[in-house]
Amino acid sequence: MTATATTTGVFLDDVSQAEARTPLPPPPPPVPDPDDPRYAGDPAAYEADRQAAVAAAADFAAAARRRGDAVGQVVSTWLATAPLDMLQQLLDQPADTMPIFRPAIGPVVVARHEHVITCLSRHDQFTVDLYAPEMARATDDRTKDPDAFSHFLLGTDDEGLYRIDDVILRRAVSRADEQRLTGLARAAAEGWAREVEAAGPGEVDVVPTLARSLPLRIVGDYLGVPAPGAGEPSSLPGYCGGDAFPLDDALLRVYTFQRIAEGRVPTADDLFGWVKDVFRNTFNNFNPASPSFAEFRERGIVATEYLTAYIHALLATHKATLAAGQPVPDTLLTRLLRLQGAATAEDGLLARDVAALLGAPPPEGELQRRLSDSMIRSNVFGVVVGAVVNPQEATCRVVDSVLRLASGEYGTRPGSSYDDAVGLAALEPGDPGYDAGLRRLRSYALEGLRLRPQGEVLLRVCSVEGVELGGVPIRRGTPVFVGYAGAMRDPRVTPDPLVFDVTRDELLDDHPQMTERADETPQSRLYLQHGYGRHKCLGRYASEITLQESLRGLLRLGRLERRSELELDEQNLYARSLRIAVGGTAR
Numbered sequence: 001m002t003a004t005a006t007t008t009g010v011f012l013d014d015v016s017q018a019e020a021r022t023p024l025p026p027p028p029p030p031v032p033d034p035d036d037p038r039y040a041g042d043p044a045a046y047e048a049d050r051q052a053a054v055a056a057a058a059d060f061a062a063a064a065r066r067r068g069d070a071v072g073q074v075v076s077t078w079l080a081t082a083p084l085d086m087l088q089q090l091l092d093q094p095a096d097t098m099p100i101f102r103p104a105i106g107p108v109v110v111a112r113h114e115h116v117i118t119c120l121s122r123h124d125q126f127t128v129d130l131y132a133p134e135m136a137r138a139t140d141d142r143t144k145d146p147d148a149f150s151h152f153l154l155g156t157d158d159e160g161l162y163r164i165d166d167v168i169l170r171r172a173v174s175r176a177d178e179q180r181l182t183g184l185a186r187a188a189a190e191g192w193a194r195e196v197e198a199a200g201p202g203e204v205d206v207v208p209t210l211a212r213s214l215p216l217r218i219v220g221d222y223l224g225v226p227a228p229g230a231g232e233p234s235s236l237p238g239y240c241g242g243d244a245f246p247l248d249d250a251l252l253r254v255y256t257f258q259r260i261a262e263g264r265v266p267t268a269d270d271l272f273g274w275v276k277d278v279f280r281n282t283f284n285n286f287n288p289a290s291p292s293f294a295e296f297r298e299r300g301i302v303a304t305e306y307l308t309a310y311i312h313a314l315l316a317t318h319k320a321t322l323a324a325g326q327p328v329p330d331t332l333l334t335r336l337l338r339l340q341g342a343a344t345a346e347d348g349l350l351a352r353d354v355a356a357l358l359g360a361p362p363p364e365g366e367l368q369r370r371l372s373d374s375m376i377r378s379n380v381f382g383v384v385v386g387a388v389v390n391p392q393e394a395t396c397r398v399v400d401s402v403l404r405l406a407s408g409e410y411g412t413r414p415g416s417s418y419d420d421a422v423g424l425a426a427l428e429p430g431d432p433g434y435d436a437g438l439r440r441l442r443s444y445a446l447e448g449l450r451l452r453p454q455g456e457v458l459l460r461v462c463s464v465e466g467v468e469l470g471g472v473p474i475r476r477g478t479p480v481f482v483g484y485a486g487a488m489r490d491p492r493v494t495p496d497p498l499v500f501d502v503t504r505d506e507l508l509d510d511h512p513q514m515t516e517r518a519d520e521t522p523q524s525r526l527y528l529q530h531g532y533g534r535h536k537c538l539g540r541y542a543s544e545i546t547l548q549e550s551l552r553g554l555l556r557l558g559r560l561e562r563r564s565e566l567e568l569d570e571q572n573l574y575a576r577s578l579r580i581a582v583g584g585t586a587r
């Protein structure tokens with residue numbers, strides 16, 4: 001690929017300047033050995049040398065911190081303003097002299113396909129620990145229950161903690177639901193399209209409408225955390241959307257609320273706002289020097305408390321209904337409650353199943369502990385947080401990319417044009433080629449997202465001393481930005497990476513040594529938007545179907561016309577607006 005023309009500068013020059021501004025003193029001498037013969041009979045000389053060595057080490061450590069912060073700041077700024085440009089510039093470096101970006105001091109950035117795959121599949125070397133502290137806010141308070149778990153599976157690579165939760169959650173959210181999810185997503189997309197059509201020719205903003213409503217429908221109907229309209233009846237008996245409800249004593253015994261004194265039944269706007277605040281605080285708020293840091297942290301804490309109180313209230317309601325032998329909706333939340341029952345059942349079937357998947361029986365009582373009310377609550381919390389922001393952002397990028405395809409911005413391959421996509425979207429169930437057409441629309445969504453990804457890097461930390469990537473050693477404790485958006489345009493794996501081509505080889509891989517994933521479809525090494533390896537997105541089926549159905553609903557409106565660029569918020573993080581004209585004239 002040719003070198004990127006950039007309007008933003010040269011990433012490596014910015015790093016060099018940051019390094020020049022933060023010089024390092026010479027490496028400190030070792031702390032002297034008091035038994036060294038030169039100190040014999042001269043304790044004052046030894047003490048003077050010892051103090052000098054300690055002071056030099058402290059000076060060096062302080063300078064190294066300043067250097068690490070300065071380089072980290074350059075990486076953060078590029079990630080916030082021109083992430084694809086940064087990854088492309090790194091891909092364009094000669095692979096033999098700069099296989100990865102590893103400054104003398106500071107975070108590592110990897111952009112090449114092989115290294116991205118290594119980082120995401122070697123969870124024994126590159127762990128997700130940096131996500132963990134904020135995730136722990138949704139779990140029980142250890143001062144109230146010293147045995148409380150304080151993890152969610154996306155924040156741990158500890159075998160004992162991760163694997164049982166993974167087995168449990170991947171039983172409750174699985175590809176077996178594909179048909180149901182397609183029905184849900186289609187109903188929501190068609191509902192949106194009907195509203196747009198009923199409003200007549202004009203302009204519509206995709207961000208707060210289509211891109212938000214499908215994920216919220218999945219969260220309500222599939223995951224079991226619904227948002228009623230303001231004043232409309234909710235799943236909590238006697239309460240309507242927007243109503244306050246008291247915090248339950250059972251929850252107060254294990255969880256400490258610091259910000260809220262009562263819960264609230266969320267409307268769609270509330271639920272969306274809570275999830276976004278939690279998501280941003282967990283995944284995009286790592287820089288205490290940022291002017292928004294304190295505000296985003298605070299909003300994350302408040303939202304965590306509201307969402308926790310609401311999920312607990314839903315759980316308590318459905319648990320009582322199940323205990324009374326009454327029907328409940330089939331959702332992630334109620335499936336976990338049913339598994340809770342199965343974990344104590346005398347037939348021991350669930351325990352045997354789990355033992356077979358893990359390769360050994362879980363420790364005595366562990367299954368029940370992992371299916372406690374508290375763990376169900378925090379697992380539903382974590383899954384819901386994953387199921388709103390990413391799908392909304394991804395939908396916006398897919399629409400943006402397909403509009404670029406329509407305006408001729410990308411080269412294409414035969415069968416990958418905008419008009420081909422419109423033809424596929426028009427097919428009805430039963431039409432020849434309908435099933436293959438849906439699969440092709442999914443490829444349009446994933447190819448669109450490859451070129452305009454909703455995120456560019458995943459965060460890992462090197463957890464083992466002496467690990468090498470491309471022959472470059474990485475120190476234990478170093479943060480690693482894993483640039484999957486770069487990997488998806490690495491020309492050594494993706495030929496003609498800037499061409500829109502829905503016929504690419506997806507480079508499918510089975511999930512090696514993961515018996516619990518045996519029933520999943522193989523994972524793609526080409527399309528990495530849903531991650532790769534152990535932490536591969538739990539909601540990948542739900543989300544691919546959401547993207548496919550959003551695209552289908554949109555393309556069925558007729559020829560689309562862009563009315564705005566994809567506008568992002570002040571932090572350049574989340575979509576704010578993407579307006580399109582439908583039906584010809586402005587509304």
Ligand code: HEM
Nearest residue numbers: 153154386387390391394458529530531535537538539543
């Ligand atoms: C287009 C929409 C989505 C995108 C782009 C997306 C992306 C991702 C990515 C990249 C990861 C891996 C994170 C990492 O390795 O650091 C991930 C993990 C995860 N996602 Fe999604 N996601 C989407 C939708 C969903 C949905 C709908 C759900 C829930 C139904 C969900 C739940 C999760 C969970 C629980 C994990 C953690 C899995 C684990 O640690 O084993 N995501 N997602």
